[in-house]
Amino acid sequence: MSEGTARSRYPVTVVGAGVIGLTVALTLQRTGRYDVTVIARDIPSLDEETNAQQTSHEWASPWAGAHWRSWATVDDFELQVRNAPEAGVAFAKGVEYFDEPLDCEPWYMIINVPRYLAWLLGQYLAAGGKIVKRTLGHISEAADIVNGRLPIVVNCTALGARSLGGVDDKNMYPVRGQTLLVNAPHIDVTVTRISKNSTNLSYVIPRGDGTVILGGTRQEHSCDQTASSDLIETLYRQVISENVGFRPARKGGVRFEIQTCGKYMIDQYRCRL
Numbered sequence: 001m002s003e004g005t006a007r008s009r010y011p012v013t014v015v016g017a018g019v020i021g022l023t024v025a026l027t028l029q030r031t032g033r034y035d036v037t038v039i040a041r042d043i044p045s046l047d048e049e050t051n052a053q054q055t056s057h058e059w060a061s062p063w064a065g066a067h068w069r070s071w072a073t074v075d076d077f078e079l080q081v082r083n084a085p086e087a088g089v090a091f092a093k094g095v096e097y098f099d100e101p102l103d104c105e106p107w108y109m110i111i112n113v114p115r116y117l118a119w120l121l122g123q124y125l126a127a128g129g130k131i132v133k134r135t136l137g138h139i140s141e142a143a144d145i146v147n148g149r150l151p152i153v154v155n156c157t158a159l160g161a162r163s164l165g166g167v168d169d170k171n172m173y174p175v176r177g178q179t180l181l182v183n184a185p186h187i188d189v190t191v192t193r194i195s196k197n198s199t200n201l202s203y204v205i206p207r208g209d210g211t212v213i214l215g216g217t218r219q220e221h222s223c224d225q226t227a228s229s230d231l232i233e234t235l236y237r238q239v240i241s242e243n244v245g246f247r248p249a250r251k252g253g254v255r256f257e258i259q260t261c262g263k264y265m266i267d268q269y270r271c272r273l
């Protein structure tokens, strides 16, 4: 982007580089009317594996399942899937159990968030977006004059807004979510059961790369960063029995032959399901 072009655009500073901050930054950038800078303490990597390692609990995005339920027309997201399959966003068959019947059927997208973050960042950077890794103590620090103009500041700090000077939004609070990531390439349906007033949700979210998120908890105001064994025990509590069976297998394949020993005897066995 040339200096002259940047000058003709209005400066915007987006604080936060989670899914919300990067989506805001990319959307504003795509209008062609804004010179966008992102400032954030936690910044995703262009390498989705690094995002998947989830080194910090200070932000939410890399930890999300994630699935997205929509009542919107399908057309918008169909476009996104067609244009950017590498974004980690896909339609999925969804089964959801509600406490009360719904008027209409939602449809589902599954999002591989580590991949989606890398995609969002890549799109933003490729179009000339600027990003600064920095922790702000006060929101006014984001309003440094750019090209002689006071920028518009968009605050996308999520839980950070609670302690960010000048914002101090004490209405923000954490809802702790603990999940399991497992390998299960055969799962391609997302299944959810959400009960009212429950701290536990039951959900299965395939991520499109062979891995599946199993959840989870929904614990308001809990900041405990340690993964407890409670969730695993809860999942195990759904188990009715632990089973061992023996499939009839046979070296050399099916035995199918006629033998005579006074009467005919037909052997046919070895069945594999």
Ligand SMILES: Cc1cc2nc3c(=O)[nH]c(=O)nc-3n(C[C@H](O)[C@H](O)[C@H](O)COP(=O)(O)OP(=O)(O)OC[C@H]3O[C@@H](n4cnc5c(N)ncnc54)[C@H](O)[C@@H]3O)c2cc1C
Residues within 6 Å of the ligand: 015, 016, 017, 018, 019, 020, 021, 039, 040, 041, 042, 043, 058, 059, 060, 061, 062, 063, 064, 065, 066, 067, 068, 134, 135, 136, 137, 156, 157, 158, 159, 160, 161, 164, 176, 177, 178, 179, 216
């Ligand atoms: C276990 C779990 C499962 C979830 N599952 C789903 C799901 O299935 N579907 C769904 O839609 N959502 C799900 N969510 C919720 C979803 O992850 C969040 O709503 C979303 O990621 C919030 O994005 P964000 O960009 O607002 O915040 P964050 O990702 O938290 O990003 C905040 C950004 O602000 C920056 N920041 C904060 N304070 C400062 C500061 N002082 N100075 C500079 N930068 C700062 C951070 O560094 C970060 O870059 C889940 C969340 C969890 C934890």
